[in-house]
Amino acid sequence: MKILLVEDEERAATFIRKGMSAEGYDVEIAYDGRTGLSLFRQNEYDIIILDVNLPHINGFDLCRLIRADNEAVPVLMLTALDSITDKADGFNAGADDYLAKPFEFQELLLRVRALTRRNHSKSKQVLQLADLELNLDTKTVTRSGKRIDLTTREYALMEYLMLNKGKVISRVDISERVWNLNFDSNTNVIDVYVSYLRKKIDKDFSPKLLHTIVGMGYVLRES
Helix, strand or coil, rough: EEEEEEECCHHHHHHHHHHHHCCCCCCECCCCCCHHHHHHHHHCCCEECCCCCCCCCHHHHHHHHHHCCCCCCCCCEEEEECHHHHHHCCCCHHCCCEEECCCCCHHHHHHHHHHHHHHHCCCCEEEEEEEEEEECCEEEECCCCCECCHHHHHHHHHHHHHHCCCCCCHHHHHHHHHCCCCCCCCCCCCHHHHHHHHHHHHHCCCCCEEEECCCCEEEEEEC
């Protein structure tokens, strides 16, 4: 289990990471909201723990930004702000739970376990970006509810891009992960398959999702 902890108090962050690590969790710390948002967008986490009074982006706004990108990941607010209004603000921002400081570590641990257990039990094997969906169980792709037929190689490329949506993926990465080959700079096979895929998922739909980043690679995102 991987936790993103966004907490500007170094002692509190160290205490939480030490305790969670002892329970088998992998904890990554961000000491401000801007760094927390950047880490969230670069990595996959099983749960996110947020303070509210954070530099650059406060916890409520950060939770809203996280929810705009991911509706499923559990978010636990952990803050000294403990009024009913504060709690309402947290839940309205998209938090799944709210724990006031000071707190007992055992209670934090129990809440984290409950949230991750609940999330795993209801999670679907479906990756989604805008109206594009990829079902990992049935190996099917749809856009706006319309089935898109892909070849085996096109599906493998589509799955890799969806698993890394929002990230710029180089041609070298695609060659190694999808084709399982050492990259040959003289071949344009990857560009050809990206073109095939773009015609199928983007040509008749809006917005366009598969973008070329010149000199860097490809990215699957809404804009």
